[in-house]
Amino acid sequence: MSKGQPNEVTGRIFDGATLRKILAQVQPYRGRFVATGVLVVLLSGLVWVRPALIRIAVDDAMPTGDADLLLNVFLAVCGMLLFEALLQYRVTYLANWVAQSVSLDLRSKLFQHVAQFQLRYFDKTPVGTLVTRHVSDIDGIANVFSNGILNAIGDLLALLVVIGTMFWVDWKLTLLVLTPIPVLLLATRIFQRVIKKAFVDVRNQVSRMNEFVQEHVTGMHIVQAFGREKQEAKAFAAINASHRDANIRSVWAFSVFFPLVEMLSATSVGVLLWWGMQDVLVERMTLGILLQFILYVFMLYRPIRQLADRFNVLQMGIVNSDRVFKLLAREERIEDTEMARAPEQPIQLRGTIEFENVWFAYTDEEWVLEDVSFRVEPGESVAFVGPTGAGKSTIINLLNRFYVHQKGRILIDGKP
The missing domain is CATH 1.20.1560.10 (ABC transporter type 1, transmembrane domain)
Incomplete structure (x- = not known):
């Protein structure tokens, strides 16, 4: 998750x-x-x-x-x-x-x-x-x-x-x-401050609940595989209770202010x-x-x-x-290289792929690839073999520019 x-x-x-x-x-x-x-x-x-x-x-x-x-x-x-x-x-x-x-x-x-x-x-x-x-x-x-x-x-x-x-x-x-208007204006000002905090809390709790439900429904096979149904149900109950309490606090503000107006x-x-x-x-x-x-x-x-x-x-x-x-x-786009930008004329690729001292980590400096170098010529077939987490899928993801490597160069026909 x-x-x-x-x-x-x-x-x-x-x-x-x-x-x-x-x-x-x-x-x-x-x-x-x-x-x-x-x-x-x-x-x-x-x-x-x-x-x-x-x-x-x-x-x-x-x-x-x-x-x-x-x-x-x-x-x-x-x-x-x-x-x-x-x-x-x-x-x-x-x-x-x-x-x-x-x-x-x-x-x-x-x-x-x-x-x-x-x-x-x-x-x-x-x-x-x-x-x-x-x-x-x-x-x-x-x-x-x-x-x-x-x-x-x-x-x-x-x-x-x-x-x-x-x-x-x-x-x-x-x-x-x-x-009575001055009293009403003072009460309205207090109400504004209280209800702002309460409404922000409500929106935060709604967001938390959406995140939890979405993540656990899509990852239910993981929850069941590790037998964590009861633990996750307790976690959801806590989030659900926080959502209820946030709404009650907002309702309390209304229940005080509106009778005062009347x-x-x-x-x-x-x-x-x-x-x-x-x-x-x-x-x-x-x-x-x-x-x-x-x-x-x-x-x-x-x-x-x-x-x-x-x-x-x-x-x-x-x-x-x-x-x-x-x-x-927010800017989370990968900037296109010169080769990736749409050219006026189609580019004829030979298909040479080269990794030069490539380093890559999904999180901080927890390196998945460390100083990886190899070259694949056109028409060559290459197999990547290794245990789970060795970086096989990562190499393909980097080649397709789903991610950007931190160090080194990846070249296609000698161009980045």
Whole structure:
């Protein structure tokens, strides 16, 4: 079994350089990406309309018994709901289309890049690690476009529109309603730090499990040949338990943060009702404005809660993309010699093969071939005889340039 490289992923909560690399992947689809962004802005800019219409119904239509106005408000609210639903459908479709297109391109690019690596890399890298990079990590990058960056921008804009409308209607009441916000911002910051560590741990455990399962399924004949079924089952149980614990830690963060958001939202509504009803009773405020503010409070906390989800998607996307881009930047190719490069005219080979003082080791300086020299003329037949590990297959691998020797020269017709 090959030994994997460490899976730890660290770094800042938001890495600007990595985020720019992620956004660069959308360049071929920038038209649809920009269109999605425009629709998101439009959708966020409409959040104030429905509560304002309900205020008109309560303050203007109901006291006077104006059935026509009430019907018009009802139709306007229904029309807004339908329009927002259509916008949301289009945003969801376009965002996921872009996400899947980026995923397709990036996965193909990664596979083509890895397919050119020399065999030495695959000898020391678990297959499960590469499976995780091609599947789970790229899916995480796709989520940045389908449920991450544009949605986060939309939630922020919706938040600003709601707060701006509240200040425009009644700035004193707005300040009162926003009293719990500092506590929420502090809790959100703590949540961000905790969930980043938990999510990185989850991804590491997923990678470990993929590596273990892939390696042991493909090498099951070795496990059974040495009678290690029970020992490997215990090792898998330990990895499985670590995966469970990592997920529980992430769930714990959500289970604390989301009830806190709901509690602060209820606190804002309670304060609003207590203060607002006093103003309604003495006719300093209309009932319609109070209802409008209650609806705005719910609209205020919903984007904040959703922003936490979007933030988690962005964090995981950055963790995933950091791994993928590091693999894309890795150079494990064997440089072609002058003879190996495609010539304008086909080369006529005589077939003379010569090893001159060749040294080769798969790992560090654990030499498999030491100062090997021989020459094979065209038409000659040569047999390599020796025990397992003597280097017979290694000579053929070097001749086919699957590996590169450390010392000496290998010549074909006198050329390297």
